Amino acid sequence: MTDTTAPTVTHPVTGPGTPPGSPPVTPVVARTREELREARSALDDGDVAVVMTMGALHEGHATLIHQARKAHRHVVVTIFLNPLQFGPKEDLSRYPRTFDADLEICTAAGVDLVFAPTPDVVYPEGDPGVRVSAGPLGDVLEGQSRPGHFDGMLTVVGKLMHLTRCSAAYFGQKDAQQLLLIRRMCRDLDFPVQVVAVPTVREADGLAMSSRNTYLTASDRETALCLSAALQAGAAAAAEGPSAVRRAARAVLVREPLALVDYLVLVHPDTLEDVPEWYRGEALLAVAGRVGTTRLIDNLPVLVGPGGGALETFTQS
Structure with a gap:
């Protein structure tokens, strides 16, 4: 497992004026609030996008970074394994830690600054007494399976938005409920941050990219393909209405008894x-289930009704 206590890197911040063909410049790495404040002050305008991660970066994260880089002068990536998001039955210590590889991805994607704090930096007084509540939207679907998860997620997202002083934040459509709640938090609590959704990035076989995929055995991975296959089947039936969507998706899942389905829903986004x-x-067609020892989620935005089918992201923000 890669050491996550690598020394701070002090290379200069890159920008869009970097000559074409120049070798990638390693981002500044800040581990404390003071280091972040100093590095952030070097980004001399307000056009800063943030991509928040828990580490174990993959092509899905790289896509978020590339999309942010296209639209903004500066990109900050946060790498923080947030303990508030993990329940008592979820093994925080099992989560992959691959900082050196993560930094290579950030370098190749042209990230300016990486903020990689430890929990005592983000929560200097221990577990925060005041947290952001996800409300009723945080109690259903993933929230029902993982009580308190979304409160912990929103609390750290809010803190990281403040600490990085970002003008925009990029999140994957794969975590649809998370994306919805972050948008609601920014709207309801007047966060001056544009929340941008990026379509789910998939492997060649259709499996949604996730850090949890590293837990899958070869046979588990074959089983896991039923999740994305069910979504595609449901989307193909979208023109016929909601019942047809649910029926087509469910028919795929029942043919794979080794996938223990938690939920399959078609809900308003x-x-x-x-x-x-x-x-x-x-509508949002979403599925969650356990394959082997690994719990996976996936979803697909769909247009239900005449001319309907799969969407990349929702048109409404």
Whole structure:
């Protein structure tokens, strides 16, 4: 397992004016609030996008960084394994830690600054007494399986938005409920941050990219393909209405008994409530289940009704 206590890197910050063909410049790495404040002050304008991660970066994270880089002058990546997001039955120590490889990805993608704090830096007084509540939207779907998870997620996202002083934040569509809650937090609590959704990045076989995929055995991975296959089947039936979507997706899952499905839902993208049979419009088709010892989630935005089918992201923000 890679050591996450690598020394701070002090190379200069890159920018869009870097000559074409120049070798990538290693980002500044800040581990304390003081180092972050100093490095952030070197980014001399307000056009700063942040990509928040828990480490174990893969091509999905790289895609987020590339999208942020296209639209913004500076990009900050946070690498922080947030203990508030893990429940008592979830093994925080098992989560992969690959800082050196993560830094290589950040370097190749042109990141300016990496903030990689330890928990005592983010939570200097221990577990925070005041947290952001996800409210009712945080109690369903993933929130029902992982009580308190979204409160912990929103609390750290809010803190990192403040600490990085970002103008935009990029998140993957794969974590659809997380994305919805972050948007609601920014809207309801007046965070001056644009939240940008990036379509789910998938492996060649359709499996959604996730740090948890490293836990899968070869046979587990074959089983896991039923999740994305179910979503595609459901989307293919979207023109026929909600019942057809659910029926087509469920038919794929029942043929794979080794996947223990937690939920398969077709819900409104803003309320996460099941859409009725008469519904026509954008909806979230989401699935979660356990394959071997690993819990996986996946989803697909779909347009339900005539001309319907799969979408990359929702049109409404």
